[in-house]
Amino acid sequence: MERAIAAAPQRAVDRITVMQGQALATGDAATEYSTVLGSCVATCLYDPDARVGGMNHFLLSEPPAGCGNATVDEHYGVYLMELLVNTMLGKGARKSRLKAHLYGGANVNRNMMRIGTANAEFARAFLSREGIELMREDLGGTCARRVDFRPASGQVRCRTVEDRLAPPVHPTSRPDKSTGDVELF
Known part of the structure; x- marks a missing residue:
């Protein structure tokens, strides 16, 4: 007589949204980080040996020149990149083993400065x-993009977010046959 072996119950995935100005890291296999990006950039870092990973989400690359360094602004990549690396090192990762994925950096508003491009260039250079x-x-x-990242395994899924603000495109149609009418003005 065969006996059915019950599979061990799997822990539900804990989905955490990474907001602008955040850098989170963990080695928990049941954690998934998620974020939505336009011109912002998210960096997903992973150490395959330590099985530790993390994600940040920055709004701008660096403060404008002449702002001074009196306060630290967590919305800048210059701060969040360092914070992400240091948080991961504190959880057992080694910098020499880190692998990176970069997402975002879109120029979603065609009439504004190319903030997304500047963010992407900064992240690559860092x-x-x-x-x-x-x-x-x-990048x-x-x-816009939606990014889901499993930090303990390094798995990433990136999807394009539908642009609901863009007007629908309607192709111009031609008449089936010529009517022969021409109007000169």
């Missing part, structure tokens, strides 16, 4: 300067 390997990027364009 990783290069710090010797962190960039595994994948989905630029004009569409």
Whole structure:
């Protein structure tokens, strides 16, 4: 007589939204970080040996020149990139093993400064300067993105978010046959 072996119950995934100005890291296999990006950039870092990962979400790359350094603003990439790396190191990751994914950096408003481009360039330069390997990027364009990241395994899913603000495109139609009428003015 065969006996059915019950599978161990799996823990539900704890989905955490990473908001602008945040940098979070964990080694918990049941945690998933999620964020939605326009011109902002999210960095997903992962140490495959320590099985620790993290995500940040920054609004702007650096403060404008001449602002001074009196206070730390958590919305800037210059702060959040360092915070993410240091938080991961505190959880057992090693900088030499870090792998990176970059997402966002879209220029969603065509009439404004190219903030997304500046954010993407800053993030790439930071990783290069710090010797962190960039595994994948989905940066630029004009569409927002939704990113879901499993930090303990390094799995990432990035999807384009539908642009509901864009007017619908209607192709111009031609008449089936010419009517022969021409109006000169």
